Amino acid sequence: MSAAIRVLVVDDEALICSFIEDALCDGGFEACSVHSGEVALSTFRDGREGCRALLTDVNLGSGISGWELARQIREITPGFPVIYMTSASAPDWKSQSVDGSVLIEKPFTPAQLAAAVSQLLDTGLSPG
Template sequence: MTSPDAVRLLVVDDEAQILELLDLTLSIQGYEVCPAGSGPVALEVLAREQIDVIVMDVLMTPWDGFETVRRMAAQYGAALPPVVFLSGLARPAVMPDLGPDVVQEYLVKPFRPSQLVERIEEARRRKLSS
């Protein structure tokens, strides 16, 4: 059972084992996790759940993480929760322009759970101060 004030995460990854590992890891850290196995499913979850932070894999199908967030931003604008992108690739030299309202962090795999928690909390702080 989660506490009523638990931070709710939408965690998106198209690899089932990675999604399960992220779900377990973040749940142990005290977060309430809403998993999604693709961009289209993530849009559905975001429409029905109150989400505080989105944790998004970059390399996915049918939409990559950037395209998924573009679609979310087009629908939610400034109300879009902050996003932490996860990728096995080095951080791009220039992040895609996802709009002025999208608060984003980037974390390269592999990472320690504490690093992911730091990025989630930094994204929350930045969103609250924007």
């Protein structure tokens, strides 16, 4: 059995991170959760976590936004899979997002989240 794909999860709210970790786990993924864009960037640059996708809230409090985080990660690794989560910033997605990204609007179900990650990564998992 191959190791689960690790997803770098960025949200400044611990409860939401916990919900996302459970949803990803149920979907067959692993979550590496951080609470700010700056920590996410250093975690990504460090590379020890081996994350294969970014799942980020757009509004991350006082630091860099999810939009900016994704752009910086794409400068390091072009084409890196990005999923944005937002409630209020959905209208900005077309102008602010990186190419080929996915947006899921809060609130979402665990199944919607796992499906978005699977679709973006095209993990090739065939339905049971």
